[in-house]
Amino acid sequence: MIQGMNHFTVLTDDLDRTLGFYVDLLGLKPGPRPDLGFPGAWLYVNGSAVLHIIAGRPLPEQRSGVLDHMAFSASGLAEVKAKLDAKKISYELRRQRGAGTWQLFCYDPSGAKVELDFDPSESA
Numbered sequence: 001m002i003q004g005m006n007h008f009t010v011l012t013d014d015l016d017r018t019l020g021f022y023v024d025l026l027g028l029k030p031g032p033r034p035d036l037g038f039p040g041a042w043l044y045v046n047g048s049a050v051l052h053i054i055a056g057r058p059l060p061e062q063r064s065g066v067l068d069h070m071a072f073s074a075s076g077l078a079e080v081k082a083k084l085d086a087k088k089i090s091y092e093l094r095r096q097r098g099a100g101t102w103q104l105f106c107y108d109p110s111g112a113k114v115e116l117d118f119d120p121s122e123s124a
Contacts, residue, residue: 008070015055017109069113077122
């Protein structure tokens with residue numbers, strides 16, 4: 001029955017900082033969002049809203065809950081690393097065994113774990 005992934009939703013207590021992370025650092029694009037009666041944003045990739053951000057609600061004590069991470073296909077590994085380094089955002093970079101895909105793991109400002117997958121041909 002499932003035909004594909006629609007979107008992820010993250011909660012934040014700092015909407016501006018979270019938008020800076022996903023838009024300025026990772027390149028997602030802000031786009032249309034219906035008036036849902038609470039603050040937030042929808043972020044897009046290739047015309048699809050892939051990330052919904054909800055602000056104005058208390059965050060849970062255990063920030064990650066049962067969802068371990070969200071993963072995005074990405075390009076421009078060296079540029080992404082430089083942006084994260086400039087903002088002093090720590091990350092873990094490793095190669096996927098077998099396929100050789102570069103996997104970069106970091107955390108958004110609210111503590112959500114983000115994986116960025118880069119083609120094996122990119123240089124670290």
